[in-house]
Amino acid sequence: MLTTNPFETEDGDKLREECGVFGVYDAESASAIVALGLHALQHRGQEAAGVTSWDGHNFHTHRAMGHVAGNFDRDEIIRQLPGRVACGHVRYSTTGETALRNVQPLFAELASGGFAIAHNGNISNAMKLRRDLIRSGSIFQSTSDTETIIHLVATSTYRTLIDRFIDALRKIEGAYSLVCMTPEGMIACRDPLGIRPLVMGKLGDTTIFASETVALDVVGADFVRELEPGELVTVSDAGIRSIRPFGKVRGRPCVFEHVYFSRPDSVLAGQSVYGVRKAIGAELAAESPTDADFIIPVPDSGVPAAIGYAQASGIPFELGIIRSHYVGRTFIQPADNIRHLGVKLKHNANRALIAGKRIVLVDDSIVRGTTSLKIVQMMRDAGATEVHMRIASPPTRHSCFYGVDTPERAKLLAARMTVAEMADFINADSLAFISVDGLYRALGEVGRNAAAPTHCDACFTGDYPTPLTDHDAQTVPDQFALLDERVLA
Structure with a gap:
């Protein structure tokens, strides 16, 4: 058990981070590198783990309950995840049930092609968005707030995928560090306040994204920089591009990362x-x-x-x-x-x-x-x-x-x-x-x-830096609430 504190008890007497993410672009056996990176991030999520790869033609996914060890340390599993691009996720749920359907990366076939997403954080207006999407005809396959992002991308009226993705981000509130994969490349981004961490590294010509610098250390990659609050980075054969769809924003990263969540051998905000x-x-x-x-x-x-x-x-x-x-x-x-x-x-x-x-x-x-x-x-x-x-x-x-x-x-x-x-x-x-x-x-x-x-x-x-739409709405009667709860159950 790779728990950060062995006194952690069944009754939830320790705060637990939700997730860790790791992405690799342009590497031989990218999924094997992702699995190593997830080992280093195991403390951020011990409930489940998943890896998705792209081989230039098809996406491949393996998701499992439990730790990275035992699920991704076997050659036969890595061979089922071919390709030079891959992303992975370790999970401890704060939203959604404990079930394989909620294990990330989540994947969907969109009009533009396959789309895989790994998310660390929590969308504080996910329930409102989900209700609106369901009423409009969207069909959800999980109870995870992350799936809301996929539906927002799919239903956006913008022309290009990156514009649809940005359109989706502008509708969500809360905290998110995301690593996404498409046939065109990889997308990584942080929420406008940078509440959850995300760093970028290089291993030769390979670009890597991770929740913490310790994961870069484990795979032998060099730390390049942290993604800035509100920054979106795309990596493709055309190169690396930085986009700031929210403008220049003063960040408010989670202070508890310094106190407890991050591994002590990580570097956070230069410290x-x-x-x-x-x-x-x-x-x-x-x-x-x-x-x-x-x-x-x-x-x-x-x-x-x-x-x-x-x-x-x-x-x-x-x-x-x-x-x-x-x-x-x-x-x-x-x-x-x-x-x-x-x-x-x-x-x-x-x-x-x-x-x-x-x-x-x-x-x-x-x-x-x-x-x-x-x-x-x-x-x-x-x-x-x-x-x-x-x-x-x-x-x-x-x-x-x-x-x-x-x-x-x-x-x-x-x-x-x-x-x-x-x-x-x-x-x-x-x-x-x-x-x-x-x-x-x-x-x-x-x-x-x-x-x-x-x-x-x-x-x-008690100074929350973003709106808490779903939490605040719990005290407001909703004529559709009973129907929605039945739909979402």
Whole structure:
């Protein structure tokens, strides 16, 4: 299990990114390179994976539930995906059911030919668009918001495919980083605010697009640049072309990519993700110091921030929680008593180190609080005399509608409790979160500019940078709603 945090539980107590995308143009056995790239992006989506290739005459697709390993590491699968152009996707769904029909890349035959699309993000007006399209006669084959883009392209009245594609993008709201394939070439683009990441690289004459730079590293490609917010890049035999259909836009990329989602060995906006996380830990130590014997990370996502906290505070960093890398979720059985034993099998307290000590636990976030409660109790059971908790992000008080799986707001612990109440709930001697301004300082800024924030931080502040059409419409009666729900079921 390549989960970012082994304390992630069945009840969704960790935020999870929706997807990762990877595209290759003009390479021998392009699908094999895509499969390697998807391995590096596995942390962004562990529910399903897919690869689509183009051999100059036909499109070929293989999609499967589960991890990249086991589905795309066999020669017979790669041989079924011939061609010099390919794109791939790893998925964790935030919209649409868990089913093979929702696994990407999605593919359709349009009037202009085949069209494959891989999407990272979430379209916040997808339901409204879908209802309108269904009423106009469109027939959907999935419950994924990504399919909405295909129908918008198919029904656009513009002449060329690229103009129809741009026309579709101008109708959608929310977050999207897309890699698309057509018989003419590859299209990659980011939404106007650049909420979700997308980078471009080169491997000789081969052009590569990926959600993170680490995927370029794994396949031996050189990083060229990030796609800019609102930028669309086409790659064909005629060359590489950059289009900015939305004009010059000031971006607001997701700040949680720095905190948790991106792999620590990636580079984001010119900054080492690992370095930023250490800086977050240092800021946290300055804002919320405490006397303790050891700083202990919650593995693995809390490690860089814990190192930064330890270095800034002068308190020794120690591995007080030992993770087993050989137990996956499939081991955990439904019965509560067996589930509890399974938790201890996946990660265990380093009792000889912790007994009789005052410790500070460092984690990346608190969502529902159930995981933090278990960790604190584990430390107390191991003999810790004091257990303090420090969180390397501000309190998560608002749901995300841009491609991150978050519970509804009523289930977010920070939305219904003060920090002191949260500390009581998880049974910690003290609890502190980095401030919003502290998070921005760790990114090299003086603090958050409320008038012009540089990132999307809506999960902390409630300041959503785009309309939330579908969410807002949930409170407005719709005479077609019942009919539509039956159609979409």
